Amino acid sequence: MSATDTRDANYFDARDGGQFTRQQRIILNALSKQDAWKDFSLQEIKRLTGLDINVVSGRVNELKNRAFPVLVETLARKCTVTGRKITPVRIHNELEH
DSSP states (O other), X not given: OOHHHHHHHHHHHHHTTTOOOHHHHHHHHHHXXXXXXXXXXXXXXXXXXXXXXXXXXXXXXXXXXXXXXXXXXXXXXXXXXXXXXXXXXXXXXXXXX
């Protein structure tokens, strides 16, 4: 991770007492650099982060299923990568900066 990635990832650590894994921080960092209300498919997150799709899927599910969800699902739409109908996610609005 670059210094910028570390700085942005630390923002999320501070919000949750350092409970995020490295892969979760990579995802959160990538999403936090985008438009606040933009949502993402797993394939779009894969493209943003360079992580394998199985890693993205697992970490996104972890971030959605926390006691206080960090990622939330939004309205279904077509994925810009696959063209399939998906349920995208975005950072919970109380965590955006």
